[in-house]
Amino acid sequence: MVTAPARLRVDFIACAGRGLCAEALPGLITLDDWGFPIVSGQAVPPRLLADARATVRLCPKLALRLEPGR
């Protein structure tokens, strides 16, 4: 089954720089000099997809999104 590539996106208006996402998904998310997440625009590798979904659920501000096919 081929799925559309999924990308992580941060809503910076909602984000408060709590940093849970970077702790949970260090392979894909790093923090900038002020504690805010840097997500690469790359597609999430399939083996990390489940972790990515869990990380999206973790964000206390609901600022992380997984967008399919963009």
Place this chain on the structure above:
Amino acid sequence: MSALLGGSQALWLVSRASGLALLAAFSAAVVLGVAARLGPRLAVGELHRALALFSVAFLGLHVVTAILDPYVTIGWAATLLPLASPYRGLAIGLGALAVDCGGAVLITSLVRRRLGYRAWRAVHWLAYLTWPAAFAHAVTSGSDLGIWWVALVLWGCAAAVATAVVARLLSWLRGPDRAALGTPR
């Protein structure tokens, strides 16, 4: 008759024990929620959720055993409706209040993504009503406060929650600007 009493004793025991465990788990969840910013974020967040869900399990046990216990008449309605219990109206009523508020917090948290952050956050404030109601319920209906370690757990929970709230207030007073990020103007 003695067999019935034996069964009733067991239910009564489990109800009180699960009630104590519930208060402890719930208090721990509240402490983690209130003082979330002061600890390692990910661990605190996940533990908060886990403890909240444990609390629901203990709550189920606590309520079911209390109602099934033939020795006291409480009735199912009293679970949700304050003042519906003929036995110890105020005490049980406080418990029902805690269930109502806590239920709202739980349900909105389960559908958080669909609900949206603002609505979820608004309802989550009810937690500050849920805990005092649960604690007051424990104090007014608790038959075991005379036992030293039960009193210790009870007042320990209160102390923990109070400390967390004070710590949160202090940190809020000290640095409101960083906290303002993540809340759209």
Place this chain on the structure above:
Amino acid sequence: MTAGLLLAGTLPRLLPPEPPGLAGHTARYGPPPSGLSRRQRDALIAEVARAGLTGRGGAGFPTARKLAAVAAGHAPVVVANGTEGEPASVKDRVLMACSPHLVLDGAALAAEITGAAKAVIVVHRDVRVILDEAVADRARARLDRVRLEVRTAAEGFVAGQASAVVQWVQRGVPAPTAMPPRLAQRGLRGAPTLVQNVETLAHLALIARYGAAWFRSTGTPAEPGSMLVTVLGAVREPGVREVAIGTPVGQVLDLAGGASAPLRALLLGGYFGAWVDAAEALDRPFSSAGLADLGAAPGAGLIAALPAGASGLGETARLVRYLAGESAGQCGPCVFGLPAIAGQVERLAEGRGADLGLLHRWLGQVDGRGGCAHPDGAVRLVRSALRTFGGEW
């Protein structure tokens, strides 16, 4: 399409020799089309598409596409954006003062085309009175089928951003919102919303009268039509001029009396635009295509001339510090990153030596990481300054 007094290919189109009242406006341009049927509305959108009109607020989005998207929604609303938050730009104010009825024609037309019952005209406070009078005159003449509501715009740089304007109208706070959903899907109070710069609406009002071919008779094939440009700085007659898109930059400066001193550099587009070396830019067409390889764009239609001997870095430091202070305060990278960047640029300008590695790192961390394009604009400005004024440190 009504024939009018404006001949193909000639300018000015938007700015009359003197501000006419409603009667003078109708005499000059002819009456606006109104009472459009569904078919006529669709035909007009197609005409706008053929004309190739793009937004004149800085983003340059194809207008016909926006119109179509909003027209597809239920109970839409139109917002005319005359906020002009960019402090160096005055072209929207001049347009609203000199041709309020063109702007209102465009707003009313946009409302009819999209099926909106009303248009909210958000205007800079300097011209509020003029717009109020114009709307009153039109009401007396029962000119429009849709309701026109004038509101004073919020102050501040970010206040002119499309979603910020919507938030300003909706709840009095000019703060940008996250997209998706796009404003065309869900905007003012949840309704599909068309936000259009006032100059774009003025062009729309003329296309509806004279057609796409007329609109395209000036400008370039890829970027047709005319635009208003604010020219300021070291020129003899600073002010607003209407030019065909693609006019050589030097010629635009000449329309403003020419340079008043030898020029070092030009700031193109606005505070969120880019610096270019003056000598390199003078014979380039003032258009997106013409300026692209210089890393610049017409933006909100602005050219600021920096004389030789002035400190480009000093000016930039001032601008970046201003932009940092104008953050809406919602996003971490902007709130923390812009002041940090401003600090480094100030050090550079004052000759105190800056950590260039740190500066470039921060520019990379701030670019594209906000709820709106505010930090992106500041980053563009600083990067272009480092390129253009490289000799200054």
